[in-house]
Amino acid sequence: MSDKPSVLFVCVHNAGRSQMAAAFLTHIAGDRIEVRSAGSAPADSVNPAVVEAMAEVGIDITAETPKILTPEAVQSSDVCITMGCGDVCPVFPGKRYLDWPLEDPADQTVESIRPIRDAIEHHVRTLLDELPVPAEPAPHG
Template sequence: MSDKPSRPSVLLVCVHNPGRSQMAAGWLTHLSGGRIEVRSAGSAPADQVNPVAVEAMNEVGIDITGAQPKVLTPDAVEASDVVITMDCGDACPIFPGKRYEDWKLDDPAGQGIEAVREIRDEIKNRVEKLLIDLPRT
């Protein structure tokens, strides 16, 4: 018997892991209803999640206050079915047989709530499209 999870696994990666990837993880967890295993990481993680990203997600009823930026490891990539990168560049390890997508999104770092709301809503649109493409289990 395989030790691979029975549900699809998605890894969301950005450099510092405080904003875009955390909002995407929040949306993916919320919109998938638990049918997706969600991971989030960064190649050079920040100390904490961007408070403006937390505020923007709270506005839509998704609490990411408990999220913590994590270091990207080859094991996390290897254990994931889909890897979504957001300006990760060469810092993201590439494994054969994995599905990769690169989402070009503005960085919420240093932005006000209005700009972060737009980024949040764009991330939601991309997550909804991703969910349509992922296999159901």
Template sequence: MSIPEVLFVCVHNAGRSQMAAALLDHHAAGRVVVRSAGSQPADRLNPAVVEAMAEVGLDISKEFPKPLTDDAVQASDVVITMGCGDECPFYPGKTYLDWKLDDPAGQGIDAVRPIRDEIDARVRALLAELLPGDVESK
């Protein structure tokens, strides 16, 4: 079986998609190829997002917002959008999911924690779908 490839996309690639990518990468432990990108990438990650992830033991401080490319979409089996609307390219044969999540932009740590926890729950459910019957993730 080939390794599934997942792309998380939001507008700035500074919050939701970065959290989702880090959480899936952690839980999948090498069993899924994970990417994230933004339709209009920001200059840097949201500091409250970096802090919220550090609270759960994941250091994303060296990550940076990346532009969305057609190549990234074409390489992915699953494309998960988070508020980028029609700016995400569409290719037949890909699985597209749209996760409606609050935007952590401009929010403090207290607002970011529940977004992180919601993303974590969705990532765990996605992993169970991508790797059915696989041993429980860490």
């Protein structure tokens, strides 16, 4: 059993918002948090404009693939964050649920996705401040 907090990001297609959120949290927190993402109706691939928008901030998500949301993924997460998936996320007692009202980046240009990406980064940083995350190891040297 891990003492690391675990976070699950959920959106409908797992091709945009939840992928960006998971990538930001992994990028910022490293291996101090278990990060998952999933969708209630996953797309075939991550939105290419989302991949490009994340590359602009130095985060490569080209290897990511949309995954189906399972009750097990929710049950094994401490925090479940939904982004526009409504009531499809299974609810388990004792879990923390947050809903981030973010515009869907589907069919949008990179220019239109940048403000969504930046809002997600802000939400992720705020979330990180609220989680019981183990301290960063001190740099050696």
